[in-house]
Amino acid sequence: MPDFHNELIPYLKKYFGFDRFRQQQEAIITAVLNKDDCLVIMPTGGGKSICFQLPALLFKGTTLVISPLIALMKDQVDGLNANGIPAAFFNSSQSAQEQQAILDSTHKGELKLLYVAPESLQGLSPILYEEYVSCVAVDEAHCISSWGHDFRPSYQQLGFLKASLPQTPIIALTATADKATRQDILAQLQIPEAKQFLASFDRKNISLEVRAAHDRVTQILQFIEQRPNESGIIYCLSRKSTETLVEKIRNSGFKVAAYHAGLDFDSRNKVQEDFIFDKTQIVCATIAFGIGIDKSNVRWVIHYNMPKNIEGYYQEIGRSGRDGLAAHALLFHSYADVIQLQRFASGATNEEVQLAKLERMKQFSEASSCRRKILLSYFGEYLQADCGNCDVCKNPPQFFDGTVIAQKILSTIARLKESEATGTVIDVLRGAQNTNILDKNYQQIKTYGIGKDISWNHWQHYAIQLINQGLCEIAFHKNNVLRLTDLAKAVLFNNTKVQLSQPLSKEEQMAVRKES
Numbered sequence: 001m002p003d004f005h006n007e008l009i010p011y012l013k014k015y016f017g018f019d020r021f022r023q024q025q026e027a028i029i030t031a032v033l034n035k036d037d038c039l040v041i042m043p044t045g046g047g048k049s050i051c052f053q054l055p056a057l058l059f060k061g062t063t064l065v066i067s068p069l070i071a072l073m074k075d076q077v078d079g080l081n082a083n084g085i086p087a088a089f090f091n092s093s094q095s096a097q098e099q100q101a102i103l104d105s106t107h108k109g110e111l112k113l114l115y116v117a118p119e120s121l122q123g124l125s126p127i128l129y130e131e132y133v134s135c136v137a138v139d140e141a142h143c144i145s146s147w148g149h150d151f152r153p154s155y156q157q158l159g160f161l162k163a164s165l166p167q168t169p170i171i172a173l174t175a176t177a178d179k180a181t182r183q184d185i186l187a188q189l190q191i192p193e194a195k196q197f198l199a200s201f202d203r204k205n206i207s208l209e210v211r212a213a214h215d216r217v218t219q220i221l222q223f224i225e226q227r228p229n230e231s232g233i234i235y236c237l238s239r240k241s242t243e244t245l246v247e248k249i250r251n252s253g254f255k256v257a258a259y260h261a262g263l264d265f266d267s268r269n270k271v272q273e274d275f276i277f278d279k280t281q282i283v284c285a286t287i288a289f290g291i292g293i294d295k296s297n298v299r300w301v302i303h304y305n306m307p308k309n310i311e312g313y314y315q316e317i318g319r320s321g322r323d324g325l326a327a328h329a330l331l332f333h334s335y336a337d338v339i340q341l342q343r344f345a346s347g348a349t350n351e352e353v354q355l356a357k358l359e360r361m362k363q364f365s366e367a368s369s370c371r372r373k374i375l376l377s378y379f380g381e382y383l384q385a386d387c388g389n390c391d392v393c394k395n396p397p398q399f400f401d402g403t404v405i406a407q408k409i410l411s412t413i414a415r416l417k418e419s420e421a422t423g424t425v426i427d428v429l430r431g432a433q434n435t436n437i438l439d440k441n442y443q444q445i446k447t448y449g450i451g452k453d454i455s456w457n458h459w460q461h462y463a464i465q466l467i468n469q470g471l472c473e474i475a476f477h478k479n480n481v482l483r484l485t486d487l488a489k490a491v492l493f494n495n496t497k498v499q500l501s502q503p504l505s506k507e508e509q510m511a512v513r514k515e516s
């Protein structure tokens with residue numbers, strides 16, 4: 001392979017103002033210049049753009065950049081032009097004359113880079129010949145895959161590019177791709193032999209924590225009060241929760257704003273700007289808040305609700321700690337959220353995929369081993385050692401013989417004829433006297449009140465573990481009642497042992513929070 005090093009550095013300096021390459025950039029650029037097809041997986045902000053922009057300068061002809069984000073194209077092109085790089089974009093917002101002018105300058109070989117939305121590719125047919133096109137860059141390449149989190153049907157027609165431009169290198173780039181998506185990208189772009197470049201996804205400075213979603217608002221207020229001067233983002237599932245949260249947080253004296261689809265364009269922009277310029281400290285958001293905003297000092301991200309998949313979660317927590325300083329990601333885990341997300345997914349065209357991804361997200365939330373290992377393994381990266389910077393590493397669960405506790409819960413479920421959800425099961429164990437219990441005469445049940453010595457939260461902690469261990473399950477389509485599985489019978493009738501982890505005491509929980 002020819003060594004381009006001495007040739008590349010002056011270009012890097014002259015056109016981009018950098019003295020040296022970041023990890024892998026040079027290897028990628030060299031491969032592209034050798035006309036190899038490439039797949040580049042690099043986190044957001046990693047520096048993907050120059051991997052195709054710099055080769056474009058050295059090639060004869062024009063590099064086509066397929067990008068889904070029409071809104072960002074103009075900015076990207078303006079930035080290139082400002083650096084003295086002849087570039088343009090081609091999309092449906094332009095007049096026929098404008099489009100013709102772009103085709104003409106491509107024919108003359110005047111453009112180094114041409115950004116195009118996949119929907120507009122057809123309009124480029126007069127220039128789709130190898131004498132004009134030096135390279136094709138497919139940005140946000142995960143959009144091609146229905147297994148990806150941001151599927152765009154218009155990306156699926158890109159397979160023709162390799163067929164019509166067989167000698168032209170294709171470089172596909174994305175920040176989020178698990179193994180399945182990666183395979184799909186290669187298959188659909190018809191570049192099975194592409195060289196793959198995988199940058200590390202590990203963001204060591206972001207500490208990871210998951211808590212049960214019990215009394216979330218109080219927990220969030222405490223969290224913020226411990227960090228009175230730090231910027232953060234809270235992601236919620238519904239517009240209503242963003243608004244409720246904003247009100248509560250504002251009442252505690254913080255500068256906070258909501259960001260959701262119900263706001264018009266200008267209001268959303270204002271929220272973003274105020275956040276970037278530190279006029280707003282906290283944003284409670286439902287939708288893609290943070291895409292394209294470059295704020296390096298976001299110190300924490302809270303997920304009020306569980307995200308629907310790991311890619312989304314990872315991208316959202318990745319908006320914190322971009323300056324490399326310590327940041328904190330806190331996720332609240334609730335079964336109610338899981339159920340709601342399952343409902344959202346059901347009936348979707350790719351229901352199976354969505355449910356499988358949700359399951360992975362749930363496994364991450366319920367993990368009793370290093371969370372970062374689980375997270376990174378999703379992206380095909382395997383950590384040797386535990387990270388030391390997640391809640392599980394900091395407080396490894398202590399296990400004890402929980403057989404009797406498990407039997408109490410399971411036999412209560414059985415005596416309730418598998419017709420009640422977790423809350424009522426716990427109320428029965430604790431001998432609650434509320435109207436629900438009394439109306440249904442549950443104080444007659446044999447296990448009523450046998451668990452008074454254990455707090456409600458601790459019972460919940462144990463019940464969740466039984467669900468995770470497959471001893472009982474939530475009937476999602478039947479009012480979330482708890483049902484026994486075959487494994488439960490072994491525990492109830494054969495005295496099969498159950499290991500449970502110790503819940504943290506209140507004091508321990510506070511200590512962990514202060515420390516992290």
Ligand code: ADP
Nearest residue numbers: 018020021022042043044045046047048049050
């Ligand atoms: P991505 O597309 O991967 O999200 P970008 O290509 O937009 O990332 O680059 C992210 C930031 O890193 C940009 O501000 C870019 O100027 C900067 N950058 C890229 N390469 C280098 C480099 N070799 N040295 C210093 N900064 C770089």
Ligand code: ZN
Nearest residue numbers: 370387390393
């Ligand atoms: Zn860890």
